[in-house]
Amino acid sequence: MGLIIVSGSNRKLSQSERVSKIIEKIIKDQLDINSYIFSLYSNNLPLWNEEGYGSNEENIIKLKKNFSQSKGFIFVVPEWHGMAPPHVKNLILLLGSKPLWHKPALIVTVSSSNGGAYPAMELRGSSQKNSHINWIPEQVIIRDVKNWNPASSDEVYQRLVASIKVLNIYSNQLDEVREQLSDLDIKDFGM
């Protein structure tokens, strides 16, 4: 399984969804790998709950299984109230550590104005400790997103394409890292 693109908005017709589709097309046209969009709008996930998920239990098992099969992720995250939306953090919490463990992920943030830095810093600063997700150094901020359209001459577009290619290289190489790490049999310092 190739890459999962997480569309991090739970708004209908969101810019995150639009950008996710652009990313899906770049992957299809320029890399020979599979990808699909996991939308936080169409997948209405429950809040993390230690008492279980009732009728949603099967969905959560399937969610973890699907993310476990992927080699890398692209998180398309809108800036809301100067932060990453809570449902993006909730997804990371729901997944726990196994599906994300030492897998590379690219952060792409979107803003209808001049923002986009806060959610990137928030994810880098606080989400990897237990999940062990490996945010790669590349990141892309798409500002004035409503007026942004992909064109090969556009610098943000070029940066996006290059960053996806970098992610793809990491996703191929970290297979080996995970294998070596599992041989180490290290304790999970969850807390």
Ligand SMILES: Cc1cc2nc3c(=O)[nH]c(=O)nc-3n(C[C@H](O)[C@H](O)[C@H](O)COP(=O)(O)O)c2cc1C
């Ligand atoms: C609740 C809410 C809060 C927002 N706060 C910010 C913000 O702090 N900074 C910013 O640049 N844009 C903010 N926006 C605008 C988003 O950048 C804009 O909706 C953009 O299209 C990305 O979100 P989307 O993927 O849901 O479309 C906010 C939007 C919503 C719905």
